[in-house]
Amino acid sequence: MADALKVGIAGLGTVGASLVRIIQNRANELAVTCGRAIEVTAVTARDKSRDRGIDISDIAWFDTPEMLAAEADIDVFVELIGGAQGAAANSVRTALERGLHVVTANKALLAASGVDLAAIAEEKSVLLNFEAAVAGGIPVIKALRESLTGNTVSRVYGIMNGTCNYILTRMEKEGLSFADCLKEAQRLGYAEADPSFDIEGNDTAHKLAILTTLAFGTRIAADEIYLEGITNISIEDIHAAADLGYRIKLLGVAQKTDSGIEQRVHPTMVPHDTVIAQVDGVTNAVAIESDILGELLMVGPGAGGDATASAVLGDIADIAKSQPGAQRVPVLGTPAAALAPYRRAQMRSHEGGYFIRLTVADRTGVFASIAARMAENNISLESIMQRAKPDVSDDTSKTIILVTHATTEDSVRKAVDAIKAESYLAGEPQVIRIERPKAF
Ligand code: NAP
Numbered sequence: 001m002a003d004a005l006k007v008g009i010a011g012l013g014t015v016g017a018s019l020v021r022i023i024q025n026r027a028n029e030l031a032v033t034c035g036r037a038i039e040v041t042a043v044t045a046r047d048k049s050r051d052r053g054i055d056i057s058d059i060a061w062f063d064t065p066e067m068l069a070a071e072a073d074i075d076v077f078v079e080l081i082g083g084a085q086g087a088a089a090n091s092v093r094t095a096l097e098r099g100l101h102v103v104t105a106n107k108a109l110l111a112a113s114g115v116d117l118a119a120i121a122e123e124k125s126v127l128l129n130f131e132a133a134v135a136g137g138i139p140v141i142k143a144l145r146e147s148l149t150g151n152t153v154s155r156v157y158g159i160m161n162g163t164c165n166y167i168l169t170r171m172e173k174e175g176l177s178f179a180d181c182l183k184e185a186q187r188l189g190y191a192e193a194d195p196s197f198d199i200e201g202n203d204t205a206h207k208l209a210i211l212t213t214l215a216f217g218t219r220i221a222a223d224e225i226y227l228e229g230i231t232n233i234s235i236e237d238i239h240a241a242a243d244l245g246y247r248i249k250l251l252g253v254a255q256k257t258d259s260g261i262e263q264r265v266h267p268t269m270v271p272h273d274t275v276i277a278q279v280d281g282v283t284n285a286v287a288i289e290s291d292i293l294g295e296l297l298m299v300g301p302g303a304g305g306d307a308t309a310s311a312v313l314g315d316i317a318d319i320a321k322s323q324p325g326a327q328r329v330p331v332l333g334t335p336a337a338a339l340a341p342y343r344r345a346q347m348r349s350h351e352g353g354y355f356i357r358l359t360v361a362d363r364t365g366v367f368a369s370i371a372a373r374m375a376e377n378n379i380s381l382e383s384i385m386q387r388a389k390p391d392v393s394d395d396t397s398k399t400i401i402l403v404t405h406a407t408t409e410d411s412v413r414k415a416v417d418a419i420k421a422e423s424y425l426a427g428e429p430q431v432i433r434i435e436r437p438k439a440f
Pocket residue numbers: 010011012013014015016044045046047048050064065079080081082083087105106107132133136189190191192193302303304305308
C-alpha cells in the first residue's frame with residue numbers, strides 16, 4: 001500500500017471537529033477505498049485547551065494556521081477557519097505556494113480570491129478542492145466542474161443557505177420568531193461565525209459567485225450580485241404567500257441574458273407545488289439548466305458539521321487517489337487564465353412576476369390610484385386584493401396585495417416610487433419577486 005496521506009487541519013470548530021472524528025472512526029474503510037491511509041498529522045485552532053469532543057492528543061499542534069501551512073510535515077492543508085482575509089487567506093496562499101494540495105469549505109475566501117488562488121494551484125500543479133463551499137454536502141461543484149463539461153449552462157439557481165431556509169421554514173410551520181429560529185440555527189452549527197452573512201444574503205452571494213464561474217466560465221464577480229436578505233420578511237408575508245399558493249425561499253439565481261449574466265440573491269416566492277418550494281429546514285437545492293442534459297436538481301443537507309465534513313472528506317479522498325504529476329482538472333472548471341471577464345446584466349432589466357404588499361390608509365380612491373400607477377408603468381395585474389390588518393385594533397389602515405404578470409424590475413420600481421409619492425401609504429411597501437422553476 002502507498003504511504004499514508006498526511007493531512008493538516010486548520011480550524012477545529014463545527015466542521016473541523018466532525019472531520020477529525022470521521023477520519024479517525026473510518027480509518028480502515030478509507031484506507032481500502034483510497035488505496036492508502038488518510039492520517040491527520042497536524043492541527044491548529046485558536047484555543048488549544050478547548051474540549052472539542054475529539055482526541056487530538058497524538059496529533060501535532062501548531063500555534064497558528066500560517067505556521068501549520070508553512071512548516072507541518074503534510075501533503076494536504078485543510079482550511080476550516082472561515083473568512084475572506086486573515087489567517088484563512090494567508091495560510092491557504094502559503095500552503096499552495098509551498099506546493100501542498102488544499103481543501104477548503106470557505107466560500108467567502110473563494111468569492112474574494114478564488115481566481116488568484118486557482119492560478120497558484122494550477123501553476124504548482126496541486127489540487128484546490130472546495131466541494132463543501134457550496135450547498136454543504138451536495139456534490140454540486142463536481143457536477144458543474146466535471147460531469148457537465150460540454151453542456152452550455154443557461155441558468156443555475158437554488159436554495160444555498162441552510163440557516164435562512166431553516167428560519168423561513170420554522171417561522172412558517174411553527175410560527176416561531178425570526179430571532180428564536182436564528183438562535184437555534186446557530187446552536188445547531190448551521191450559521192456563519194457572523195450570522196449576518198447568512199441572513200443578509202452574503203453567504204448565498206458568495207456561493208452563487210462560485211457557481212456562476214463554474215457554470216459560465218467567467219471570472220468571479222461576487223460584488224456585482226444584486227443582494228437582498230431575509231430580515232425584512234415578516235410572518236404576514238409568509239402567510240400571504242401561502243394564501244396565494246406560494247412559499248418564500250431565499251434563492252440565488254444566475255442566468256444568461258442577452259445583455260449579460262444576471263446574478264441575484266433575494267427572497268423569492270415559488271409556487272407551492274414545485275419541488276423547490278417543498279425543500280425545508282437546513283436542506284439545500286441547486287438546479288442547473290443546460291442544453292444537452294436539460295434540467296438537473298440536486299437536493300440534500302446544506303449545512304452542519306457532518307454534512308459539510310462529508311464533502312471535505314470526499315475532496316481529501318480525491319487527493320489520496322490522485323497520481324503525483326497527473327494532469328489536474330482546472331480548479332474552476334476552466335483554467336484560471338482563460339476565464340472570461342464577467343459581463344453583468346442590469347437588475348432593472350430583470351423580467352418576472354412580482355408580489356407587492358402595501359399598507360395604506362383606509363380611504364376612498366386608494367385602490368383606483370394603485371391600479372392607475374400600475375397601468376401607467378405597463379404592469380398587468382394577475383390579482384389585487386385587500387386584506388384586513390392582522391392587528392385588529394388598527395382599523396385605520398388596510399393591506400393591499402398585488403400580484404403582477406411578468407413585467408420588468410424597472411417598471412415595478414417606478415410604479416412603487418409613484419405610489420410612495422402619494423399620501424396614503426402607511427408603511428414601507430414590500431416587494432418580493434416570483435420565480436417559476438422550469439421543471440421543478
Ligand atoms: P466554526 O465552528 O466557527 O470554527 C472555526 C474554527 O476556526 C474554530 O476551531 C476556531 O478556533 C478556528 N479559528 C478561527 N480563527 C482562527 C485563527 N485566527 N487562527 C486559528 N484558528 C482559528 O466554523 P465552522 O462552522 O466549522 O466553519 C468553518 C468553515 O466552513 C467556514 O469557512 C464556513 O463558512 C465553512 N462552512 C461551514 C458550514 C457549516 O455548516 N458550519 C458549512 C459549509 C461551509 P477555536 O475553536 O479555538 O475558536
